[in-house]
Amino acid sequence: MxxxxxxxxxxxxxxxxxxxxxxxxxxxxxxxxxxxxxxxxxxxxxxxxGFIHVDENIWLAFLSQFGxxxxxxxxxxxxxxxxxxxxxxxxxxxxxxxxxxxxxxxxxxxxxxxxxxxxxxxxxxxxxxxxxxxxxxxxxxxxxxxxxxxxxxxxxxxxxxxxxxxxxxxxxxxxxxxxxxxxxxxxxxxxxxxxxxxxxxxxxxxxxxxxxxxxxxxxxxxxxxxxxxxxxxxxxxxxxxxxxxxxxxxxxxxxxxxxxxxxxxxxxxxxxxxxxxxxxxxxxxxxxxxxxxxxxxxxxxxxxxxxxxxxxxxxxxxxxxxxxxxxxxxxxxxxxxxxxxxxxxxxxxxxxxxxxxxxxxxxxxxxxxxxxxxxxxxxxxxxxxxxxxxxxxxxxxxxxFPRPKTEQGRAIIVGAGQLGMMLSDRLTKEGMKSVIVEIDYEKAQSAREQGLEVVNGDGLSIEVLAIAGTLGATAFIPVTSDDETNLKACLLAQENFNVDNVVARVNAHERVGEFERAGIKPVSRPVAIAIAMDNLVLRPDIFRVLAEPASQNEFLEVPLLNSRFVGHPVDQIHLPGDALIVLVLRDGLSFVPHPATILEHDDLLTIAGDRESVEEARRQLRDRNGLATSS
Structure with missing residues (x-):
């Protein structure tokens, strides 16, 4: 022109x-x-x-006004x-x-x-x-x-x-x-x-x-x-x-x-x-x-x-x-x-x-x-x-007013029933951002009125899942009452969004194996109840800490990304407050660390202590820039 x-x-x-x-x-x-x-x-x-002259370009001035x-x-x-x-x-x-x-x-x-x-x-x-x-x-x-x-x-x-x-x-x-x-x-x-x-x-x-x-x-x-x-x-x-x-x-x-x-x-x-x-x-x-x-x-x-x-x-x-x-x-x-x-x-x-x-x-x-x-x-x-x-x-x-504390990942929950809303609330209290996907408008509104973040749409729609933030999500969790919907949603998350941690509610216990073969972590009602009762009998105090979001104590899994801690023995790692390393997962094997145990990059560390100390320890251990010190 x-x-x-x-x-x-x-x-x-x-x-x-x-x-x-x-x-x-x-x-x-x-x-x-x-x-x-x-x-x-x-x-x-x-x-x-002098490359940009707004007063000499009417169309550029229009774009500015329109902007x-x-x-x-x-x-x-x-x-x-x-x-x-x-x-x-x-x-x-x-x-x-x-x-x-x-x-x-x-x-x-x-x-x-x-x-x-x-x-x-x-x-x-x-x-x-x-x-x-x-x-x-x-x-x-x-x-x-x-x-x-x-x-x-x-x-x-x-x-x-x-x-x-x-x-x-x-x-x-x-x-x-x-x-x-x-x-x-x-x-x-x-x-x-x-x-x-x-x-x-x-x-x-x-x-x-x-x-x-x-x-x-x-x-x-x-x-x-x-x-x-x-x-x-x-x-x-x-x-x-x-x-x-x-x-x-x-x-x-x-x-x-x-x-x-x-x-x-x-x-x-x-x-x-x-x-x-x-x-x-x-x-x-x-x-x-x-x-x-x-x-x-x-x-x-x-x-x-x-x-x-x-x-x-x-x-x-x-x-x-x-x-x-x-x-x-x-x-x-x-x-x-x-x-x-x-x-x-x-x-x-x-x-x-x-x-x-x-x-x-x-x-x-x-x-x-x-x-x-x-x-x-x-x-x-x-x-x-x-x-x-x-x-x-x-x-x-x-x-x-710095950025809010980094959340421990993002979970996408499909289904805004009682289970979905309760799970979203618990994950939010634990510091993990959660987004519920619900196709029913009334249920979506009800969850939103509880202060939960909701996307009103079909959990089997790739576009809706993308809007909810499934790409890059830490976990994908369908909890609807229909096993087929849950399975299809999991497969969509795995194939289209590369979500590794996929957990699903399974209503028919006989279908647990089908979910497991697809690389999905199934949770069926009989198994969930048995695990809860087992923990209440054998390890009630630990289970109470894990089950109550309001508890002052915390157990948290943290990947070791800070190079300042890598190569140091555990007894030279001074974590904040009363935070302690109680378990190490390395190459698929878990073990209790000793004072002389040398930490390696990408070790998955289980940290225990009060909430504030554990949160600060998580921040230091995950600091890729290596700014946090080990002593």
Whole structure:
């Protein structure tokens, strides 16, 4: 196509592929991927090598805007309506229910932020009209949902209560400031009330679509074609999500609101209608967004950073430290209300992440510049504040709130009956991530209400098993009441996902041999009861420790991967606390180690002791980098 060069997109695509690989090499994920993408954009954009010029490529600018809109769609998709409605529960006091609700906490943080930002704006601007102080205060109150959501997602926090509090705080800050700035800017520009009220109509449409969708989505005339066209070339769910996003974005433009508002509302509609976190649609939307559109947005944000504007205005550089200090203060102080539910470290880390600013503060400062509330120097300073906070805040959050402790593998359980839910709960308490696959919608919902992770789908579907995370799973455990289903599911896991540890419930004891010949570890009811009774008679104390997840003591099998321990005798291995090596499995043979026993790489060690000591010992023994020491 004449006049269009794909070279900038080649650079961006290459960066989108390389940057996560480089970022992952930093210990503990210290540099979030979104931050690395922004910095890469700065390096290759107008302030660096000059390979990417967003302002000179209309189609690249469009991809950046679309990526931003798509990120807002994914942000809306992360809102857990089930959590918002469940927290508190029966028997909780009204105050406890309020403190447990992420939306209420988010509103509280935003109101306190507004007060602090207003004071900060007054200190900076001095004797100016009240409307100018209010608008500047709103500019300082913004938060970048575009930074918050990917950072929380990297940490696996988006669906946890703490993550939902941060997410809702960011959402409230972003969209309340959008609405308030829209109204205030309209008043300052002498717009009529009718045009301002059109924004409220957008929310009205959101509630109508949500209510109507909830009523018709399970109707057979809707559900059947949606299921038939959900795969292969149909992908009707993805098409519908895209169309819904564009509809809301166009409507937002029509009422002269920010496009992020429309895209976010579209995401919340999808979230309210499809609450299954591991659903096929959500996985596909995530893959499309974080695989292409979102990296394009962050890289182009960095590429468009105008360093020359700051160099030409020394006064703007002097203003930057004060703006950065106020930007953090107005978020950190209000976040201390989280101390009522979380630790001080968590509260401060939330405030730091909420201090991230990006596109919205830039857009809001442009509005302020157009209305004469701020000048060119202040506008340039706010842009630098956006770059600094969006780079530093996620990194600080990562430092203060490191990744959750590594789980002891992942188990895929097929069947959400009483046995499946009990097994999932026990494995989770033991530190192993578990995902239940259940074809029946009601059973899946029941398990989800118990706080278990569930994928609603057929356990004999390769696609469903892939969505559940069977590839790379530590164990695969079908526990349905149908032996044929259990056997077929096991064979799928072995043949298509290379799962070695396959355990199955066998209802007909005479079929145990059939499962064993297929390399499956069968558990039949008579055998399970006999083993339990045998242990209760011969070794009751050990059995109690193994059977009770709440026990303070622990037995754990750990492969020796840390080279620092290899080649050392057992009496030179100083494990934390009271953790002891009580058994060694090597080359298929197990033996009790003596003080002079030399440990070898890949020995499977059985560690006994209190839970905390055993967990720390597991971490040290499995450390492939060899950072943990043996003495």
């Amino acid at each position: 004449e006049g269009i060069s794909f070279f900038p997109l080649l650079i961006i695509s290459g960066l989108a592929f390389v940057v996560p690989v480089i970022a992952s090499r930093f210990p503990g994920g210290m540099i979030p991927i979104v931050v690395a993408e922004i910095l890469a954009g700065v390096a290759f954009g107008r302030a660096g090598l 931003f809109a798509y990120l807002m769609l994914l942000s809306g998709l992360e809102v857990d309506f089930g959590l918002l409605s469940r927290l508190g529960g029966e028997g909780s006091s009204r105050m406890r229910m309020l403190l447990d609700n992420p939306l209420v906490m988010g509103l509280g943080i935003f109101l306190l932020t507004l007060i602090g930002a207003g004071i900060g704006a007054w200190l900076l601007l001095g004797d100016v009209p009240l409307s100018h102080i209010l608008l500047f205060g709103l500019i300082l109150s913004t938060t970048s949902v575009g930074i918050v959501v990917p950072t929380l997602k990297e940490r696996g926090l988006t669906r946890r209560p703490f993550g939902q509090v941060i997410l809702m705080s960011a959402m409230v800050a972003d969209f309340a400031t959008i609405l308030l700035i829209t109204v205030l800017a309209g008043i300052l520009a002498n717009d009529n009330i009718f045009r301002i009220s059109l924004v409220a109509m957008l929310f009205g449409l959101f509630f109508i679509v949500t209510r109507v969708g909830a009523r018709v989505q399970f109707h057979r005339f809707v559900r059947r074609p949606m299921e038939e066209l959900a795969h292969a070339t149909g992908q009707i769910g993805v098409r519908g999500a895209m169309a819904l996003m564009v509809v809301f974005v166009v409507l937002a433009e029509a009422v002269e609101a920010e496009l992020v508002l429309g895209a976010f509302l579209a995401g919340t509609v999808i979230s309210s209608l499809s609450r299954e976190e591991g659903s096929s649609l959500r996985v596909k939307l995530d893959a499309i967004g974080y695989g292409f559109f979102v990296p394009v947005f962050f890289i182009t944000v960095g590429a468009d950073f105008n360093l020359d504007a700051l160099r030409s205005s020394p006064s703007s550089l002097l203003l930057v430290p004060a703006l950065i200090g106020i930007a953090y203060a107005v978020k950190l102080v209000p976040s201390l209300i989280l101390k009522t539910r979380y630790s001080l470290r968590q509260s401060l880390s939330a405030g730091i992440l909420l201090s991230s600013r990006l596109s919205l503060i830039i857009a809001a400062s442009v509005i302020g510049l157009r209305l004469g509330v701020i000048d060119e120097a202040t506008n340039a300073s706010l842009i630098l504040v956006a770059i600094v906070t969006s780079t530093v805040s996620p990194a600080l959050f990562t430092y203060l």
